[in-house]
Amino acid sequence: MNSTGSISQENYLKAIFKLQNEHGIASNQAIAEKLAATPAAVTGMLRKLTELEWVEHTAYQGAVLTPKGKQIATSTIRKHRLWEVFLVEKLQFKWDAVHQWAEELEHIGDADFTERLDAFLGCPATDPHGDPIPDANGDWAGNERVILADVLACNQEFTVRGVSNSASDFLRHLDALNIQLGKQFSVVEHFPFDGSWEWKDESGVNVRVSREVASQLLVELNRPQMSSKSQ
Amino acid sequence: MNSTGSISQENYLKAIFKLQNEHGIASNQAIAEKLAATPAAVTGMLRKLTELEWVEHTAYQGAVLTPKGKQIATSTIRKHRLWEVFLVEKLQFKWDAVHQWAEELEHIGDADFTERLDAFLGCPATDPHGDPIPDANGDWAGNERVILADVLACNQEFTVRGVSNSASDFLRHLDALNIQLGKQFSVVEHFPFDGSWEWKDESGVNVRVSREVASQLLVELNRPQMSSKSQ
């Protein structure tokens, strides 16, 4: 039940998994782009992964994971995200610096190792970017409670729960704006002209947020609270 | 000052470092044996490491590390041993199970990463097998305070400080004998016939230790204590 691939193979499975979730199938070109490789390299690797029965690949169509391939992919993602938690919470890395190391650490260890790491970290539900950590069976919990920032109405209160972009420069920008996961804001105003926002945090401090930033935040709408005057 | 090699290169440097400490020079064959490779593979890699100026290699003689090569080797050993501490103390692995994983983890991270890990672990002086952890400059502290078991005289008290063999079966055998690092014993009797020993631990429990086991233990002799009658 628990075999494992080479580093390169695991990276392909991860990429295919994510593309499959977005588009139903992983095109050769999309895989190549995600892995910074050429489409020709992808064709070669897909042949190998097909032989291993970790993907089903139809020539000129695209690739889809088999159950076995999906198991390896989710296990790799699980390890990646657990290591990110370790790096931030235990080694005090900033959240924009953990991806590169987790990218290497995710290929180490077996199921026992992973469960020990998970237990040591207190079985975290999400990584430092708010992405859910799949459980040991590869199942995802609570992936659906986060929604895009666009739907926010005036005065709406919400909590920042995740980012849909983990690039260092974006994360450092959030740091500069003093926006952290779990922090609660309310909408002051929305400016349709450029799509930017003005928000207020819980201590009454206002932040201006560009459309580019807001559109990459995953938020959870707070249960509408009775305002002091309407009560 | 802080460059780094490929995984394979780092493993060669580690092997050469250890052989050099034992024999002054690392022969082609000894390296091959340590890395479970063929001598031909070693010749090829030594050529590369010589180009990189990490080793000095004289044909048909052997290899010696340059300062740069030594720095990479000790840094790799430092990381290996820090990770072993992590695996035992934080993830609750048994001490006979950590080597394989540390062997992979040791190739990950830069100097900053390593120092964060070190700080998180409380700057341990030794790994779970009692081997000293070199500091960030590659210097070794207290390597000399451990000596071989052969010199023990009757009634001598001593503390087990390390093992000169970290093979799983040996370590599990020590577990079965209830011998742990830091534990104190006194010599009851030595049997020259087969070189075996009888020892007594602090709670008065006797252990029989074969020559094979005793010769792989590194111990520290306790300051001779006045026995109750001789005082």
Added chain:
DNA sequence: ATAATTTTTTAATCTTGCCTAAACAATAGC
């Protein structure tokens, strides 16, 4: 000192994973 043995090196090949360039499908435009 010469022969026998051991160790090291060379030479040719393999595997994994990648690349470029060219050929081949599939889709889109008209």
Added chain:
DNA sequence: GCTATTGTTTAGGCAAGATTAAAAAATTAT
């Protein structure tokens, strides 16, 4: 329905690291 474009696959190669088998050097033995 035929051409133009886009995406995919083949073909040939390269680099790292390893292998086996044979040649060369060094060491040991007589």
